[in-house]
Amino acid sequence: MGVVKVSMLRVAYDEVTAVSELSFQLERGKIYGFVGPNGAGKTSTIKALAGVLEPAQGKIILNGFDLETEREKALTHVGYMPDFSPVYDNLKVWEYLDVFAAAYGVNSGERAGLVEKWLHKSDLMVKKDALIKGLSRGMHQRLVLAKTLEVGPNILLLDEPASGLDPIARKQMRDLLKEASAGGATILISSHILSELSEFVDSVIILEKGKLVIAGTVDDIRKKTGMAQKLILRFTKEEDGLAVLEKLLQAEGIPKECVSRDRDHHIVHFQNNEVQASQFLTKLISTGVGLSECSLKNDDIEDIFLKIGAKEVA
C-alpha cells in the first residue's frame, strides 16, 4: 500500500519550473534513494512533500490524507530533514530535542526519557548541556537527524542527510535509517553520495530537469536500462595482462570500447549478460595470466545514474 502518493506534481518558482508532472508512490517500510544532478528538483520535491513549499499543481497524499486539504493529519507522522541544519543557536542540545518531541505530540512526562535515548543513539550525550551554536556542522546534522527520528515518524523525508558527517557518523546514520525502516518507516533520501545509497536503498527514483527519468528497485532499473556487470581486473604484469585481455576480447567479439581504465584497474563492461561475464573470467584465468585482483560486480546506483543522468544532462 502506498504511504506516499504523488501525482502530477508541479513545483514552480516564479516562472521557473523546478518539478513537473512528477508522479510516484512509496511503499511502507522501504528506503528510496532520490537521485538526480543539481537542479533536478529533488529538494523542491522533498519540500513540497514536507508541506513547506506549496506546489503549483498536483496532489500529495501522505498516510491517506491530502496534504492540501488535511494538512495536520497528513503531516502527523512525517519527519523532515532539509539539506542544511536549521537549529536554534541559543538552545541546549537536549532542549532542541525536547522542543521537537513536543511538536510531534509527545507529552512532557515521556519526553525526558525519549530525549535521553536519542542523545545516546546520536552520540550527543556528552554535548547534552552544550549550546547548539558551539557544535560542529557534523554534530548539527546528527542533532537534526535525531530530532527527525526521535518521534518515530512513518514517513521520513531526508535531503542530503549525510553531508557534513564523518565516516563513523555516516555508518551510524545508515544504521539508524535501517532500524527505522525495519520498524515500518518509509524513507525518501536524497544524496549525492550515490555509492552510499547503493548499500541500503531498496528502490531508486531518478530525476532529471524536474522530470522523472526512471523509478524502481535497483535490479529492475538495471534490467530496464540494459545495465549489467563489470569485471574489474588488476594484472600482476600489466603489459602481459593487457595483451592477453585484447586477444580474448577479440576472440569473444567484445568491442574495445567496453573496456575502461581506472588507475591500474581494467574494467570490462558486459551488457546485461551475467553468463558471458563469468565465462569470460573463466577463460581469462585459464590463459594463466597473472591477476592480483579480480571482481565481478553489478552496476550500482552511481553507474546507473551516471549512464542515465549524465546522458540526460549532456
Add this chain to the structure above:
Amino acid sequence: MKIMGLEDNALFLSCWYERSRPVPLICMLTMIMGIMFLSFLSASMSASSPEAMWESLFHVVITIQAVVLILGGSFFASRMASRERTSETLDFHRNSPQPVVDKVIGLVAGSTCVEWFIFAVLFMVELPFALLASVTVKQIILFNVSLILSGIFFHTTAAMVSLLSKQKKGTSSLGYIFLFFWFGMPAVAYAMSSAASPFFAYLLGSAAFQYIFPDKAGHLAGRFYLFDCPLIILQALVQVPLVFLMFNGLKRIFSLPNSAAWSKKDVLCFCGFLFFMVVGFFVSNYIHMGETLANGVITKIYPHSFKALLQQEVPMFSGLFVMAGIVASFFCVPSYFKRAKYEVFIKNGVTRDKAVLDDGATSLVVMLLYVSLGIVFATPYLFVAGCSTFKGLAYVIILSSYVMAFAGFLEYFRLGRFRNNKIFFMTAMAVVWMFIPWVAALMLNFKLAGNISVASISPFFGVGYAVSLLLESKPVDMVGVVSPCLVAGLMWLLAYQEWVAVKKQVAGAIS
C-alpha cells in the same frame, strides 16, 4: 507550567528555554529593581507629603510595567519571530502536526513570557503603593486590563511584522531603528495627540494612562457613534479585532507558506472595520461638537464651527482611504505563482468556492469592493460638509481612482515580466504619480495655490484637490476628476494584458 497545554507547546518551549536563562533574567531584574530603589530614594527625599511619595512611586512602577510589557514584550516577540524566520526552524514548525493555533499562541506567549511574569509581579508591587497614594482599585484594574489588551495587540503585531519582513540573517536592523525614530515617533506623537482621530489613541493604548492621569492624558471622551462607552470597551473594540487579524495572518504564515499573509477576505474585513471605527469616532465628535473634556468633566463651548472639525477629519479620512487601499492592494494582488496556480485550477475544471476571494484571483473585484466600502463610509463626511451630489461624487471618484490605479499597476507588475525588478515598479509609479503631473503642471504654468486639478493624477496633489472640493466652494474641474480615472483604467488595461499572457503561459506549460 501546566497552563493551556503550554508545557507541550513546541514553539512556547523553544522561546521559554531561551528566555529563562538565569543571567539575562537576573540582569533584567537588577535593572528594574535598581530603577525602583533609586526612585524610592528620590521620592522619599523630594516628596512634599507621604501621599505624594507613594504616588510618585506608584507612577514609577506603572511606567516600568508599561515599558516592560509594551516595548520589551514587542521587542522580544519580534526577535523570536525573526529567529524562526532567519534560522529557518519555521519550516520545521510548518511541517509539524501541532495545530496551527497552538503554534501561534506558543510563539506569541513564549517570546513574551518573561515580560508577562514581570508585569504580574509589578502588579502586586503597585497595589500597596496605589492604595497608599489614594488611587482607587477600579483605576488600577482598568489600567492593568488596558495594558493587557495593548500588550496582546502589540505582541501579535510585532511577531507578525517580523515574520513578514524579508530581512536576512545578519543584516543590521539599525536602519529600521533609525527609520522608526525618524518617521515612527512623530506618527506616534500625532496619533496620541488630541488632533488625531481617537481611533489611533485607542489603538496605541493611551486609554490606560487616562485612567491614572485624567488631567494630563484625558482627551478621550469615550464616545462612539451615538453611544457613550467606557474607554476600556472602546479600546477592546479597536484592538481585539486587530489581534484576530494578526492572529489570522500568523496562522496563514504557518500553514500557507507561499500565500500572502492575509486573505482577501481578511483584508476586506479589516478595511471595513477600520472605516467603521474611524467614522464612528467622527460621528460622535460631530454630535458632541463644541464639548471639551477637562478633568473628566465635559464642558460645552458655543458658538462652534463645523468647518474646524471637517478640516481636521476630512483630510485624515481621505488620506486613510487612499493609504489603506494601497496597503490592501499589496495583500490582495496575486503573485505570479498564485495566479498561475489559479489558472491551472480553472483549466483543469476544478471548481473553487468563493473564487473571487481566492488568493490567485484578480484583485479587481476585491479592490472595487474596497472602494465601495470607502464610498459608503465617506457619506457621513459628505453629509456634514453639505456638498452637492456632484461634488461628493467627484470626491469619491478621485480617491477611488488612486487606489484602483495602484492596484492595477501592481497586478500588471506582479504578473508581468518585470516582476522581479522592484526598482522598475518604483520608477514607473514615480513617473506616473510624480514626474508626469509635475511636468504637466510646469507646462501649464502651474502654481500650487492656483489650478491644482491638472496635477490630480497624482495622489500627492490629488487628495488635497479632492478635499478642497468638499471644504472650499470651488467648482469641480472635470480634468481633475477624469484624469485619475483614465490613469486607473490604463493600469487595469495593462493588468488585463498580463492576465491573458499568464493564461497563455499556463496553457503552454500544461500542454
